[in-house]
Amino acid sequence: MSGLPEAIAGDMHxxxxxxxxTLIGMASVVVVMYFAMGSSQAMKTAFLExxxxxxxxxxxxxxxxxxxxxxxxxxxxxxxxxxSLAFLTSAVVLATMGLWLFYSGVTALLKxxxxxxxxxxxxxxxxxxxxxxxxxLAYSVVIPTILGxxxxxxxxxxxxxxxxxxxxxQKADWQTGLxxxxxxxxxxxxxxxxxxxAAAFISLSILFDGVKNVRIASAxxxxxxxxxxxxxxxxxxxxxxxxxxxxxxxxxxxxxRESGRYMIADxxxxxxxxxxxxxxELMGSDPGWRLAEINFTPPDCAREDLEN
Numbered sequence: 001m002s003g004l005p006e007a008i009a010g011d012m013h014x015x016x017x018x019x020x021x022t023l024i025g026m027a028s029v030v031v032v033m034y035f036a037m038g039s040s041q042a043m044k045t046a047f048l049e050x051x052x053x054x055x056x057x058x059x060x061x062x063x064x065x066x067x068x069x070x071x072x073x074x075x076x077x078x079x080x081x082x083x084s085l086a087f088l089t090s091a092v093v094l095a096t097m098g099l100w101l102f103y104s105g106v107t108a109l110l111k112x113x114x115x116x117x118x119x120x121x122x123x124x125x126x127x128x129x130x131x132x133x134x135x136x137l138a139y140s141v142v143i144p145t146i147l148g149x150x151x152x153x154x155x156x157x158x159x160x161x162x163x164x165x166x167x168x169x170q171k172a173d174w175q176t177g178l179x180x181x182x183x184x185x186x187x188x189x190x191x192x193x194x195x196x197x198a199a200a201f202i203s204l205s206i207l208f209d210g211v212k213n214v215r216i217a218s219a220x221x222x223x224x225x226x227x228x229x230x231x232x233x234x235x236x237x238x239x240x241x242x243x244x245x246x247x248x249x250x251x252x253x254x255x256x257r258e259s260g261r262y263m264i265a266d267x268x269x270x271x272x273x274x275x276x277x278x279x280x281e282l283m284g285s286d287p288g289w290r291l292a293e294i295n296f297t298p299p300d301c302a303r304e305d306l307e308n
Contacts, residue, residue: 004068005289011157016064018151022057022166025143026050026173036136038117038129040187043137045101045199046180049206050140052097053173056166059086063162067260080292081221083260087161088217094165095210098203105200109193117187130184137177137184144173156229159261159290161216164229168209176202226258237286238263244282249273252296262292272296 004012029050037043063086071078117130148170155163179198186194216227226238238256245254245265252270256263265282273296279288 007287007289008158011154012064015151015154015158015160015163016061018147018154019057019060019163019166022147022170023054023061025147026053026057029140029143029173030054032136032139036129036132038133040117040133040180040184040195043133043180043184045105045202046137046140046176048097048101049176049202050173052093052206053144053166053169055093056090056162056169059090060160060162060166062086080260080262083160083162084217084220084258087165087213088221090162090165091210091213091217093210094169094206095214098205098207098210101203102200102207105196105203108196109200112192117184128188130188133184134181137180140180141174141177144170144177148174159229159287161213161220161229165209165213172202172205172209175205220258223257225256226263235263237283237290240284240286241265241282241291244284248277248282259292261290263290264293264295265291266295266297268297269299270296271298 030047033043033047033050037047063082066079066082069079117128117133119126120129120132121127148167151163151167151170154160155167179202183195183198186198212232216232219225219227219232226235227233228235235258238258241263242254242256242265245252245256245267249267249270252267255266255268257266258264276294279291282294283291
């Protein structure tokens with residue numbers, strides 16, 4: 001298939017606009033964090049996570065640009081699965097960065113590194129650098145909180161795992177900011193371990209989300225059954241679709257797989273019926289646009305496939 005279903009065109013426009021704002025807003029956060037991070041491990045971790053937060057937004061915009069292109073000679077089935085590839089890319093980057101940050105935080109704890117936050121002079125006034133760090137971290141909390149709240153409902157409407165991953169990243173960003181503030185305050189109170197502990201805590205959240213998303217993305221690219229947007233369980237929409245198809249065609253072997261944000265149903269061991277129910281009838285109360293294709297495989301062809 002090619003093009004975007006009219007039912008989700010409005011939400012897609014909103015999503016693209018939000019991702020452009022994400023690139024601008026998070027880029028400003030990255031700049032502020034870079035100049036304020038000093039020698040704090042928690043600040044460095046928060047800075048790298050904010051930098052990492054640009055990846056899902058960029059991959060989403062790239063994937064949606066390709067998704068609507070018409071099929072070509074080299075890609076006769078179109079580009080709808082580029083969304084799955086973008087999801088895998090975001091997930092791998094997320095998991096890799098989470099692992100690296102966890103290693104850095106734990107290493108700092110084992111080495112018992114004592115970070116120092118000294119004074120700086122601003123416009124002729126000497127202040128503790130920690131206050132600047134806390135202000136930068138507070139700024140890093142505000143923007144992802146606003147963006148993430150707007151992205152979640154749109155991601156659900158679009159069934160877009162890349163956008164949902166981005167919303168998760170925004171949640172991790174503001175949690176990172178709060179943990180980083182606690183780490184800086186801990187250093188100020190004389191708890192040297194608070195900084196590295198905050199960094200390690202932040203990285204565990206990133207690593208957990210990354211590994212979970214890699215599993216989901218891998219299953220999707222391997223023609224696995226459609227998964228939930230929030231978790232690795234089977235999509236209820238796919239389960240309901242399979243049950244409806246089994247009721248319509250009890251003699252067929254029904255399989256449903258995911259292709260980007262869409263589902264494709266494969267019915268084996270049955271001749272192509274004279275009348276095929278409409279998408280709305282097969283999807284029931286679920287969005288009809290999700291079912292992109294229904295393929296029927298006659299008994300003889302199905303037997304040949306098994307023999308080969």
